[in-house]
Amino acid sequence: MSPFWSATVRALQPYIPGEQPKLPNLVKLNTNENPYGPSPRVLEVIRGETADSLRLYPDPESNRLREAIAAFFGNIEPEQVFVGNGSDEVLAHAFLALLKHEQPILFPDITYSFYPVYCKLYEIAYRTVALDDTFALRIADYRQPNGGIIFPNPNAPTGRALPLADIEELLKANPASVVIVDEAYIDFGGASAVALVGLYPNLLVVQTFSKSRSLAGLRVGFAIGHHDLIDALQRVKNSFNSYPLDRLAIAGTTAAIEDREWFERTRQAVIRTRTALTQNLESLGFEVLPSAANFVFARHPKHDAEKSALALRQRGIIVRHFKAARIEQFLRITVGTDEQCAALVEALREILSA
Amino acid sequence: MSPFWSATVRALQPYIPGEQPKLPNLVKLNTNENPYGPSPRVLEVIRGETADSLRLYPDPESNRLREAIAAFFGNIEPEQVFVGNGSDEVLAHAFLALLKHEQPILFPDITYSFYPVYCKLYEIAYRTVALDDTFALRIADYRQPNGGIIFPNPNAPTGRALPLADIEELLKANPASVVIVDEAYIDFGGASAVALVGLYPNLLVVQTFSKSRSLAGLRVGFAIGHHDLIDALQRVKNSFNSYPLDRLAIAGTTAAIEDREWFERTRQAVIRTRTALTQNLESLGFEVLPSAANFVFARHPKHDAEKSALALRQRGIIVRHFKAARIEQFLRITVGTDEQCAALVEALREILSA
Numbered sequence: 001m002s003p004f005w006s007a008t009v010r011a012l013q014p015y016i017p018g019e020q021p022k023l024p025n026l027v028k029l030n031t032n033e034n035p036y037g038p039s040p041r042v043l044e045v046i047r048g049e050t051a052d053s054l055r056l057y058p059d060p061e062s063n064r065l066r067e068a069i070a071a072f073f074g075n076i077e078p079e080q081v082f083v084g085n086g087s088d089e090v091l092a093h094a095f096l097a098l099l100k101h102e103q104p105i106l107f108p109d110i111t112y113s114f115y116p117v118y119c120k121l122y123e124i125a126y127r128t129v130a131l132d133d134t135f136a137l138r139i140a141d142y143r144q145p146n147g148g149i150i151f152p153n154p155n156a157p158t159g160r161a162l163p164l165a166d167i168e169e170l171l172k173a174n175p176a177s178v179v180i181v182d183e184a185y186i187d188f189g190g191a192s193a194v195a196l197v198g199l200y201p202n203l204l205v206v207q208t209f210s211k212s213r214s215l216a217g218l219r220v221g222f223a224i225g226h227h228d229l230i231d232a233l234q235r236v237k238n239s240f241n242s243y244p245l246d247r248l249a250i251a252g253t254t255a256a257i258e259d260r261e262w263f264e265r266t267r268q269a270v271i272r273t274r275t276a277l278t279q280n281l282e283s284l285g286f287e288v289l290p291s292a293a294n295f296v297f298a299r300h301p302k303h304d305a306e307k308s309a310l311a312l313r314q315r316g317i318i319v320r321h322f323k324a325a326r327i328e329q330f331l332r333i334t335v336g337t338d339e340q341c342a343a344l345v346e347a348l349r350e351i352l353s354a
Numbered sequence: 355m356s357p358f359w360s361a362t363v364r365a366l367q368p369y370i371p372g373e374q375p376k377l378p379n380l381v382k383l384n385t386n387e388n389p390y391g392p393s394p395r396v397l398e399v400i401r402g403e404t405a406d407s408l409r410l411y412p413d414p415e416s417n418r419l420r421e422a423i424a425a426f427f428g429n430i431e432p433e434q435v436f437v438g439n440g441s442d443e444v445l446a447h448a449f450l451a452l453l454k455h456e457q458p459i460l461f462p463d464i465t466y467s468f469y470p471v472y473c474k475l476y477e478i479a480y481r482t483v484a485l486d487d488t489f490a491l492r493i494a495d496y497r498q499p500n501g502g503i504i505f506p507n508p509n510a511p512t513g514r515a516l517p518l519a520d521i522e523e524l525l526k527a528n529p530a531s532v533v534i535v536d537e538a539y540i541d542f543g544g545a546s547a548v549a550l551v552g553l554y555p556n557l558l559v560v561q562t563f564s565k566s567r568s569l570a571g572l573r574v575g576f577a578i579g580h581h582d583l584i585d586a587l588q589r590v591k592n593s594f595n596s597y598p599l600d601r602l603a604i605a606g607t608t609a610a611i612e613d614r615e616w617f618e619r620t621r622q623a624v625i626r627t628r629t630a631l632t633q634n635l636e637s638l639g640f641e642v643l644p645s646a647a648n649f650v651f652a653r654h655p656k657h658d659a660e661k662s663a664l665a666l667r668q669r670g671i672i673v674r675h676f677k678a679a680r681i682e683q684f685l686r687i688t689v690g691t692d693e694q695c696a697a698l699v700e701a702l703r704e705i706l707s708a
Binding site (some may be wrong): 028 | 371387391407409412414450455532564568569572589594599606
């Protein structure tokens with residue numbers, strides 16, 4: 001290591017994102033992107049914004065977008081919305097602003113693998129809480145002293161959703177801790193905790209435009225919560241980067257959240273395909289966890305997951321496999337188009353019978 | 355303050371960016387944007403990239419852009435280039451990765467006011483070093499123990515440039531410290547320290563697309579240095595946000611750095627206008643510091659700067675005034691088009707004779 005590195009940078013264990021392959025013909029079912037493009041209205045608005053005005057800084061507060069997000073949910077004010085350069089940036093700021101306290105924070109043992117990375121970055125102690133044998137999150141296990149709680153709902157990479165009543169119980173049991181519900185996948189079947197924001201000042205809900213809004217390429221995420229929590233995020237943002245969202249991203253995501261019809265149509269299509277994919281995988285002998293996300297998490301009792309992932313790749317199909325305790329026999333498969341999912345099922349049928 | 359805030363967020367003193375007014379008819383000479391739009395080729399490329407592929411994540415390493423930046427400079431490898439969401443994000447990562455050590459870091463007393471904000475965010479001790487009476491940076495004053503050195507060249511908000519020989523002397527005198535040269539304004543008259551990167555492993559040079567490339571609205575900055583320094587920045591980036599640049603920003607800035615002719619033409623136009631503006635301000639009795647940037651820093655011996663700024667605003671012209679020791683009698687005026695600068699000079703003539 002270089003003598004120029006800070007102690008912080010020496011201790012880091014960076015996150016490794018899913019592969020973004022350079023080959024164009026692969027069936028890409030590894031990073032949970034939406035198989036459908038963004039609303040045509042989004043593309044039209046971005047093209048209109050592509051003008052000489054790009055010489056000017058964007059609105060540092062992204063107010064148009066915050067107003068559009070508040071209007072979409074209806075029960076919140078624009079001042080209760082924080083926006084950032086992807087939900088990963090929003091989460092990073094939230095860890096530093098709201099989860100760095102005396103006590104360790106809590107999150108599931110199987111969850112989004114960026115959480116422990118943020119803890120290293122900001123020197124935040126954490127304890128993991130084991131999911132049960134069915135990979136469900138048990139609220140009772142979070143009744144212990146903590147400096148904050150964070151989990152995805154639906155959870156990643158399992159896809160399992162937690163009912164809103166459980167989240168409310170957790171909020172009531174932890175009134176002195178911030179509870180962050182990371183809803184990257186909520187629009188594919190879960191019930192959003194945004195409905196609870198007015199009732200619980202310790203609740204922060206994080207969402208993204210990368211999945212259900214088909215804009216992973218534009219990098220916008222947001223958080224919704226009590227003014228005090230949003231103020232904390234704004235203070236960190238304004239001590240880090242005044243202008244996190246560019247002009248095209250602000251315009252494009254504003255148009256995306258306003259086009260409710262496109263949003264409904266595409267997310268319902270993903271949900272329908274997920275049902276068919278689940279049945280087809282089960283007919284091949286896979287155990288598929290109940291998914292409320294745009295991916296399924298599946299294991300086969302007789303076939304090694306890593307070998308199956310490699311065999312799929314040789315057939316031009318990429319899925320994600322995690323070499324991690326308890327889940328090393330699972331494949332995480334993004335719900336693609338009907339055609340992509342049919343290609344996956346056919347390839348798996350060949351591989352299993354080989 | 356909310357009990358949910360971390361100790362870090364309680365201690366922050368966020369940066370306040372220059373105003374982005376909502377009124378369209380103002381002559382905006384307050385945030386050092388380029389008066390000329392980006393290359394038409396940039397707009398064409400962005401429009402072409404505005405497609406269904408926005409559903410897919412961007413390249414997390416922005417390799418096309420890093421290759422184009424390396425090719426522009428010629429003497430560096432793509433692996434020596436780090437890119438981020440504006441040079442503010444690049445600087446933030448550099449503070450945490452390379453300037454957080456036992457000893458306090460050094461920067462000028464009059465400089466980019468985001469530096470002390472980053473120090474608060476990451477709990478980095480600092481000492482300021484006074485510019486001399488002509489607002490020049492004296493290299494000899496930096497011969498003291500330090501955990502790193504950072505300054506803009508040309509300096510902000512003074513516009514004064516430091517010769518490359520002085521920077522080389524500083525690098526030789528501080529072989530155990532990282533020296534960061536923040537070259538946001540270098541293309542308007544300074545000599546870039548990128549020429550020294552191959553010789554000094556402790557040198558990091560930061561630049562931006564916001565000024566000389568007319569893309570403040572797209573949010574891209576970059577750093578160039580030894581592999582070890584770039585590795586440190588990558589480690590922080592990959593512990594914070596895997597995908598800091600969106601697809602449109604990568605495509606647009608790649609096209610921008612490839613269009614050398616547009617870059618040359620527009621920056622030479624700004625330099626020409628700066629010369630005329632300086633002469634006109636001097637003829638009104640202003641003292642104008644020698645500027646190598648796309649702004650001038652000027653004071654009038656007989657007229658209060660804050661009052662002049664307010665009077666300009668009443669006439670629809672915005673410039674920047676800092677209520678800070680030693681510079682409270684200066685106005686920072688962005689070099690606009692010839693017409694904008696003529697309007698400014700006429701308005702000042704009226705104000706001074708009122």
